[in-house]
Amino acid sequence: MLKRNIAALILTIVSLSLLYPGLTKPILQIVISAELPIIGKTTFYEQTQSILQTVExxxxxxxxxVAILIFLFSVVIPFTKGVIILSVLLVKKFALKAKLYRFVFIIGKWSMADVFVVGVFMAFLSTQSNGAIEAELLEGFNYFAFYCLLSLLGVQLTTLEKPVTIQ
Structure with a gap:
C-alpha cells in the first residue's frame, strides 16, 4: 500500500503542476477564412484563448x-481535489484521512475537467470537416489533458491504511 500511495503522491504533485499551464496557456486556436477571387485567402476571424481567458x-x-460554471468545474474543483488528495496522502490520523477521501469522491463527480478536455477535442474535430474553418489544438490542451489523466490515476492509486491496534 505504501508504494501505491507514494506513486499517488507523485502523480498528484505532477498533475497539480500541470494544472496551472493547462489553465493559462492557449488551448485552441480557431481561424475562419475564405479564398476570395482576386484578393486571395482572407481571414475573417481568428481567436486563440486559454481556459482562463475564455472564462473572462x-x-x-x-x-x-457559463463563466462561473466553467471556472468552478475546471479550476476550483480540480485544484481543491488535488490539495485534498495531497492531504489524504500526508495526514496521519485515519479518521481525518477517511473523511477527506470520501469528500474527494463526492466532489470528483462534479469535476468537469475531463469532460471539458473531451469537449475541446470534439470541437477541434468538428471544425476539421469545414475547409473555411481551421482549428489547432495548442499546448494548453496538452497540459490540461495530462493533468486530467494523472489526477484521475493519482486518485485511483490512493489507498487508505487502516491503523493496526494492539491490545
Missing part, C-alpha cells in the same frame, strides 16, 4: 453563469 471573455460578454 464569457464573463465580460454577459455569459456570467
Amino acid at each position: 471573455t464569457l464573463y465580460n460578454t454577459n455569459n456570467k453563469f
Whole structure:
C-alpha cells in the first residue's frame, strides 16, 4: 500500500503542476477564412484563448453563469481535489484521512475537467470537416489533458491504511 500511495503522491504533485499551464496557456486556436477571387485567402476571424481567458471573455460578454460554471468545474474543483488528495496522502490520523477521501469522491463527480478536455477535442474535430474553418489544438490542451489523466490515476492509486491496534 505504501508504494501505491507514494506513486499517488507523485502523480498528484505532477498533475497539480500541470494544472496551472493547462489553465493559462492557449488551448485552441480557431481561424475562419475564405479564398476570395482576386484578393486571395482572407481571414475573417481568428481567436486563440486559454481556459482562463475564455472564462473572462464569457464573463465580460454577459455569459456570467457559463463563466462561473466553467471556472468552478475546471479550476476550483480540480485544484481543491488535488490539495485534498495531497492531504489524504500526508495526514496521519485515519479518521481525518477517511473523511477527506470520501469528500474527494463526492466532489470528483462534479469535476468537469475531463469532460471539458473531451469537449475541446470534439470541437477541434468538428471544425476539421469545414475547409473555411481551421482549428489547432495548442499546448494548453496538452497540459490540461495530462493533468486530467494523472489526477484521475493519482486518485485511483490512493489507498487508505487502516491503523493496526494492539491490545
